[in-house]
Amino acid sequence: MIYFDINKVSDFQVVERFMRYVQIDTESDPHATSFPSTEKQKNLSRLLVTELQQMGITDAHLDEYGYVYATIPANTDREVPVICFCSHVDTSPDCSGKDVKPLVHTNYQGQDMVLPDDPSVIIKYSEHSDLQHQFGNDIITASGTTLLGADDKAGVAEIMDAARLLMSHPEIKHGEIKILFTPDEEIGQGVDHVDLKKLGAQFGYTIDGERAGTIEDETFSADGVRIVIQGISVHPGFAKGKMVSALKLAAEIIADLPKDELSPETTAGKEGFIHPTEISGGADKAEINFIIRDHNAAKLKEYEAILQRIVENVVARYPGSTYAFDVKEQYRNMKEVLDQHPEVMEIGLEAIKRVGLTPERRSIRGGTDGSRLSFMGLPCPNVFAGGHAFHGKMEWVSKQDMEKAVLTILHIASVWEERSGK
Secondary structure (H helix, E strand, C coil): CCCCCHHHCCCCCHHHHHHHHCCCCCECCCCCCCCCCCCCHHHHHHHHHHHHHHCCCCCCEECCCCCEEEEECCCCCCCCCCEEEEEECCECCCCCCCCCCCEEECCCCCCCEECCCCCCCEECHHHCHHHHHCCCCCEEECCCCCCCCHHHHHHHHHHHHHHHHHHHCCCCCCCCEEEEEECCHHHCCCCCCCCHHHHCCCEEEEEEECCCCEEEEECCEEEEEEEEEECECCCHHHCCCCCECHHHHHHHHHHCCCCCCCCHHHCCCCCCEEEEEEEEECCCEEEEEEEEEECCCHHHHHHHHHHHHHHHHHHHCCCCCEEEEEEEEEECCCHHHHCCCHHHHHHHHHHHHHHCCCCEEEECCCCCHHHHHHHHCCCCCEEECCCECCCCCCCEEEHHHHHHHHHHHHHHHHHHHHHCCC
């Protein structure tokens, strides 16, 4: 069979889609009790459904939980495994995603980029090493007061444009393809209510990675720890010898954490950490939330034991105080699952190679929806979307890298079909 040269595709719309999507506020809320955590995420999801239907994808729909499901029908007689492409619509609550104003810096030549709405926000060439690969490219940033939303609206736009191209280029042969857009990934709840039976895919790819050419098959394993300190509250005017401030105990616990190891700011590569993310309360009761991370799941218990000893030592210094220590599993290293299905990574790497990039297999100091999807029965590595400096005002992505991500999606679909004939 003679295959269509996918790299000749040039009628991209990914940038136009991306610029449209980032202007819709979809920030998730870690304190909400609803699902999705914010209703505004559905504003983008409803638009995606409409656009998918306009492409001719008739079953595209939004469910009650805020998930978008859609199917691109197969156009081959070969029996091809059903694959899924997945991205999340929400943006991180770490930085505002409201009133995003995307800007295009054309023909980048290595200059520092001063963002106009807050000139103190400068994307410096010397501090963003991946800018060295962007000479001549068109860089998209926010205006200086918000994040951009490339995490993961770049992935959303890339899947959407790939879907359009697959529907309009029947010469690109592929099996049945599923599309899944999730809410609340940024707060660790992205697949809490996904219906994998309805999705009906055998393998998946999240499009949520960073540098062009990378594909990730390994994540942290992750737990959350919630510590509640009970103190003794007394009117401060009569507190001598009586008050035990839970808030001060919480501060001492944080102060007693390791200084030169086991923290995000002192670790790299596959080194894990104990990281306090939030502290709240008062004299009577205080709460600290931690995230515990390592690529080796067995080490999580070691770190949790270290943390619990610190808590016990602090509480022991203050008679009358007590504590509760609650551990919750968040996700596990998807490599455990992906190693059992090597063809998923092999095809991803081959697709990246066919785009003309040098494939780079990486591990993530974090997690994706694919971490949990893999353990739920959908082996799911993470393919680059092209964004950088996530969760902050210096976030950026290039037009050319997004186009390469679209081509990579097309090649993944094509290679699955091609290899199913062997």
